[in-house]
Amino acid sequence: MPDMTPGVPSALSPLVRRIVAPNPGPFTGPGTNTYLVGIDEVAVIDPGPDDAGHIDAIIGASMRERVRWVLLTHTHPDHAPGTKRLVKETGAEVLAFTKKPKDGDVIPDRVINEGATIEGTEFGLEVLHTPGHAPDHLCFFLEEERVLFTGDTVLDGMYSVVNPTRGGDMAVYMQTLERLRKLRLSRLAPGHGDVIEEPRARIDDYLAHRKQREKQVLKLVQKGPAKVKEIVAALYGDVDLPDQLVEAAGWQVHAHLLKLKADGKVTGTTARSAWSAA
């Protein structure tokens, strides 16, 4: 397995290098992955948190003038805040889905959307709009290697968080997964964790997990009124989850309830009473 030590660049293929940011945690695994695509002209995908050492490592891995673009999968605080420092050092152009991201203070230079391409001397990256985890989420497809940079849409070692209070939408997320599973891909390069060598199997696992959770949540609310907290407790039984993950599990349940309501499987009253304060 290529090195996942923060700050140490590792070559994943002739065109792709990865540097892990020093922000490990329950939502970030070993840390946020920053990818460098290309050699003569480099596109940096997700500079990660604003950490001087990490940004130095990115610049040290290329010559600074070679860094032409910063591509943001989304603007959550573990992916985008390092952008400013990196741009200051390199003058790279920042590309993202919207000029006015809801999170953080990164202002992209150029908006990119579905179907756009970034053409480097050695590579072409195609932009896919992949909402669900965040409404402005993008994935990037490296044509030469059929690798998909998935941001937080598909991860290694954990499931993605869909938090409705931060723009997450479970129904949209599942549509995005259905779409990605149909692509012919060789590997997934996720925002957290190692490279995924069997893209379709992983995406199928993600879909199966979500469908199973949806069923479980539906069953629990059909039994009678239940609060999100009670549903989380029932789902995890006696697994001793850290507080942060209990909270995140609550967001998932909330997201599933919204989807069930939109699908007409639970009433608005049932759904609302589940997430209203006890």
Ligand SMILES: [Zn+2]
């Ligand atoms: Zn993330």
